[in-house]
Amino acid sequence: MTIELAIIGAGPAGMAAATLAAELGLDPVLVDEQGSPGGQIYRSIEHSQPCTPLGADYLAGRPLAAALRASRVDYRPGTTLWHIDPDGTLYFESNGRSETLRAGRIVLATGAFERPVPIPGWTLPGVMGAGAAQILLKSADLVPEGRAVLAGQGPLLYLVAAQLARGGAPPIALLETTPVENYLATAGHLDSFWPGRRMLAKGLELMLAVRRGGISVRRGVRGLRAI
Numbered sequence: 001m002t003i004e005l006a007i008i009g010a011g012p013a014g015m016a017a018a019t020l021a022a023e024l025g026l027d028p029v030l031v032d033e034q035g036s037p038g039g040q041i042y043r044s045i046e047h048s049q050p051c052t053p054l055g056a057d058y059l060a061g062r063p064l065a066a067a068l069r070a071s072r073v074d075y076r077p078g079t080t081l082w083h084i085d086p087d088g089t090l091y092f093e094s095n096g097r098s099e100t101l102r103a104g105r106i107v108l109a110t111g112a113f114e115r116p117v118p119i120p121g122w123t124l125p126g127v128m129g130a131g132a133a134q135i136l137l138k139s140a141d142l143v144p145e146g147r148a149v150l151a152g153q154g155p156l157l158y159l160v161a162a163q164l165a166r167g168g169a170p171p172i173a174l175l176e177t178t179p180v181e182n183y184l185a186t187a188g189h190l191d192s193f194w195p196g197r198r199m200l201a202k203g204l205e206l207m208l209a210v211r212r213g214g215i216s217v218r219r220g221v222r223g224l225r226a227i
Helices: 012-023 061-070 130-140 155-166 180-192 197-212
Strands: 002-008 029-031 074-076 080-084 089-094 097-108 149-152 173-176 216-218
Touching: 002 012, 012 029, 012 061, 130 155, 149 155, 155 173, 155 197
Parallel strands: 002 029, 002 097, 029 074, 149 173, 173 216
Antiparallel strands: 080 089, 089 097
C-alpha cells in the first residue's frame, strides 16, 4: 500500500502536522506507540479535567487532540515503527502483527526524552526521574507519597515542583545543581531576553509558584546521592 504522507508520533507536533495535512487535502497516516494522542507533553489529555494541577499549558493540548479526532487522518495508536527503508517503506507492528506501508513523504515527530544524569542510588526504590513523576500525575492522578525532594536543574524541575504543589503534594525541598557561573554567563546574552520574554516570564512564574508553595530551594548543590 502506498500513501502520500506518514507521520510518526502523535505528540503536539505530530497531531498538528497530521491535522493540517488533512485540511490541505492530503490523506496522512499518523502512527504512535501510545494508546491515545498527546505524546509525553499531553499524555492522557483527552481524560484531563479543567481543574487539573498540570495547569493551562497542559490543557492547551485538548483542542489539538479534538481536532485530530474530528479530522480524516488515518490515526493508528498502539503501533510501533521499527524500520524505514531508503525508498520510504515503513515497517510497523501492532497487536502482534506486522505491516508495511510505502510513503511519498515521512515526518518524524518523535519528540524529546528525559536524559537524567545518574547519581549513586538512582535505581533505589522511591527514586524516579522528574518525567516519571509527571507521567504518574498525567496518567493516573498520582503524586509521590510522603516527603519528596526534587533535585537537578532546568525548567522541568520547577514545572514538576509547581504541579506537585498544585496537586496537594509539594516537595519539602528543591535541590538546584545549576552552577552559579551559569547564571553569570547569561549577562552576555541580555539582547536575547526581549525576543524570549514570554518564555522568561513563564520561567519566573514557575519560580514564583515554587516559592508560594512553601518549597525550600537550595542552590549550588553538589555531590548528590540517594541512600
